[in-house]
Amino acid sequence: EVSGAEKKRWTLNDFDIGKPLGRGKFGHVYLAREKRSNHIVALKVLFKSQLQQSQVEHQLRREVEIQSHLRHPNILRLYGYFYDQKRVYLILEYAAKGELYKELQKCKYFSERRAATYVASLARALIYCHGKHVIHRDIKPENLLIGAQGELKIADFGWSVHTFNRRRTMCGTLDYLPPEMVESVEHDASVDIWSLGVLCYEFLYGVPPFEAKEHSDTYRRIVQVDLKFPLKPIVSSAAKDLISQSINGSHQFSIEILKYVDNDIRLKSMTKPMQ
Numbered sequence: 001e002v003s004g005a006e007k008k009r010w011t012l013n014d015f016d017i018g019k020p021l022g023r024g025k026f027g028h029v030y031l032a033r034e035k036r037s038n039h040i041v042a043l044k045v046l047f048k049s050q051l052q053q054s055q056v057e058h059q060l061r062r063e064v065e066i067q068s069h070l071r072h073p074n075i076l077r078l079y080g081y082f083y084d085q086k087r088v089y090l091i092l093e094y095a096a097k098g099e100l101y102k103e104l105q106k107c108k109y110f111s112e113r114r115a116a117t118y119v120a121s122l123a124r125a126l127i128y129c130h131g132k133h134v135i136h137r138d139i140k141p142e143n144l145l146i147g148a149q150g151e152l153k154i155a156d157f158g159w160s161v162h163t164f165n166r167r168r169t170m171c172g173t174l175d176y177l178p179p180e181m182v183e184s185v186e187h188d189a190s191v192d193i194w195s196l197g198v199l200c201y202e203f204l205y206g207v208p209p210f211e212a213k214e215h216s217d218t219y220r221r222i223v224q225v226d227l228k229f230p231l232k233p234i235v236s237s238a239a240k241d242l243i244s245q246s247i248n249g250s251h252q253f254s255i256e257i258l259k260y261v262d263n264d265i266r267l268k269s270m271t272k273p274m275q
């Protein structure tokens, strides 16, 4: 267990480096094993030159500060970090089943049960974060990973902030941002609630709700909250209500989700024995 080791100064020699797990904007992620404990971790390597070029060092420092203090089963653990001449290394929990968006691409869209399970996990993680005055602001499939038991893990808190020092910075893709973000006015934890509704829609339909060819069209659809439900695949009215409530800014959203999930699972269990 590497958790008690925050005080310890890690170096690259403490790890055996394994296969690459993928490439992000600022660096690669590798499978790695801490030699003394044999603990398997993910090691994210970021190049200082690229961080300086994009002036994101302060953002990374905030990310490390925030994520290292969060302890939740649906939030990827950040055990510690170290750096050398050229690179910064993040020591992270390993999510054995990889990136959720690859899973979504593979099966086009998720069943209601699977979508409900993921969205409920996200809601619990967000309730936990908001309880600590942390908003993520960048909840999208690329930032979601799947653990060995199929559980969802939020990674990449690059855009998270403590709500008392809100920033008017713009994030990555517009698809998941609510009106107040695309208009870059002050915002609060409800941005994550909006993104949760957008994600729930994408889990069930395989595309985000305001997708459009041009950025300007996506922008307009978000600001006008131009929410339409396709006829296919068939989605329950409970799920559509949940999505509309989240996107129309109901703060009851997380409680709605947990009710929806519980009665969805109860319904299913009444119709057929649990497999």
Ligand SMILES: COCCOc1ccc2cc1OCC(=O)N(C)CCCNCc1c[nH]c3ncnc(c13)N2
Residues within 6 Å of the ligand: 021, 022, 023, 024, 025, 027, 028, 029, 042, 044, 060, 063, 076, 090, 092, 093, 094, 095, 096, 097, 098, 099, 142, 145, 155, 156, 157, 158
């Ligand atoms: C500033 O950075 C903050 C931390 O961001 C990340 C932490 C951990 C990550 C990915 C992170 O950011 C996104 C990113 O780099 N990619 C999209 C490329 C690699 C995809 N990972 C694939 C992967 C598979 N099993 C994993 N177990 C743990 N972490 C993983 C992965 N990736």
